[in-house]
Amino acid sequence: IRHLLSGADLDAPTATLILDTAAQMATVAGREVKKLPALRGRTVVNLFYEDSTRTRISFEAAAKRLSADVINFSAKGSSVAKGESLKDTALTLQAMGADAVVVRHPASGAPHRLANWVDGSVVNAGDGTHEHPTQALLDAYTMRSRLGRLAGLHVAVVGDVLHSRVARSNVLLLSTLGAKVTLVGPPTLIPVDIAQALAPGTDVCYDLDAVLPQADVVMMLRVQRERMSDSYFPSAREYARRYGLDGPRMRRLPEHAIVMHPGPMNRGMEITPEVADSPRSTIVEQVTNGVSVRMAVLYLLLGGNNS
Numbered sequence: 001i002r003h004l005l006s007g008a009d010l011d012a013p014t015a016t017l018i019l020d021t022a023a024q025m026a027t028v029a030g031r032e033v034k035k036l037p038a039l040r041g042r043t044v045v046n047l048f049y050e051d052s053t054r055t056r057i058s059f060e061a062a063a064k065r066l067s068a069d070v071i072n073f074s075a076k077g078s079s080v081a082k083g084e085s086l087k088d089t090a091l092t093l094q095a096m097g098a099d100a101v102v103v104r105h106p107a108s109g110a111p112h113r114l115a116n117w118v119d120g121s122v123v124n125a126g127d128g129t130h131e132h133p134t135q136a137l138l139d140a141y142t143m144r145s146r147l148g149r150l151a152g153l154h155v156a157v158v159g160d161v162l163h164s165r166v167a168r169s170n171v172l173l174l175s176t177l178g179a180k181v182t183l184v185g186p187p188t189l190i191p192v193d194i195a196q197a198l199a200p201g202t203d204v205c206y207d208l209d210a211v212l213p214q215a216d217v218v219m220m221l222r223v224q225r226e227r228m229s230d231s232y233f234p235s236a237r238e239y240a241r242r243y244g245l246d247g248p249r250m251r252r253l254p255e256h257a258i259v260m261h262p263g264p265m266n267r268g269m270e271i272t273p274e275v276a277d278s279p280r281s282t283i284v285e286q287v288t289n290g291v292s293v294r295m296a297v298l299y300l301l302l303g304g305n306n307s
């Protein structure tokens with residue numbers, strides 16, 4: 001594939017190739033080998049129109065560990081503040097010889113538009129409430145490395161599904177790889193039609209306590225208050241009581257089950273510190289795995305040393 005814009009771009013063999021390549025890259029990310037020369041002479045641009053900690057740093061670390069040149073572009077402080085369009089920004093990056101553009105944008109679909117304007121590869125690092133495919137890949141990698149497989153796993157994705165690009169990309173990728181997904185949350189935050197359109201067979205349940213004993217993985221989502229009007233926002237206490245993962249709820253999970261969260265977390269709302277910092281939590285591991293997975297994505301998209 002030339003671009004990575006959506007979880008739907010990945011069939012099972014391609015997704016598996018990325019995960020297997022990431023496992024090889026992990027020796028580099030794990031510092032046994034510090035750097036690979038694979039992308040020497042190639043330029044990766046991080047084009048971020050929205051805030052990010054994990055994704056931006058992770059792509060930068062991944063590109064550098066493959067010896068690429070990295071240009072970090074933040075909309076804040078750039079000519080975007082003077083009204084420059086995404087297209088003109090893209091053409092400027094193109095003129096500077098970007099081989100890959102990693103883009104985060106508040107508008108759903110922005111990476112797809114960008115892909116029409118640049119010759120290099122475009123990687124979607126999160127677009128609005130739409131998709132975040134490399135997050136889904138690092139989540140799948142983490143599940144596979146902790147539980148040994150993806151096919152047949154039961155994954156509960158819990159919380160603010162409505163505003164979650166992480167949920168959308170996970171539903172697409174996990175169903176491609178043979179896992180079963182149940183979306184859990186308040187009815188106002190779960191668009192049933194979208195869930196089923198994304199991946200037929202995806203279940204919806206409004207009762208977290210009923211789902212937990214059957215789950216191999218519980219993936220908590222951040223409540224995205226910034227995307228909700230005040231009248232729409234559930235009270236934090238009520239939300240935590242019904243859909244927050246706390247110690248007693250975690251103990252309803254099967255012994256082997258893991259707890260995930262893409263970050264950033266609202267500690268005390270969708271997840272308590274006891275759970276987030278417990279041995280079942282893979283939250284820090286997800287960040288580590290993100291570097292290997294993004295190395296694999298950049299390596300495969302840019303074709304290693306074959307320019």
Ligand code: CP
Nearest residue numbers: 052053054055262263
């Ligand atoms: N998980 C994730 O996308 O985090 P950031 O917003 O910090 O990049």
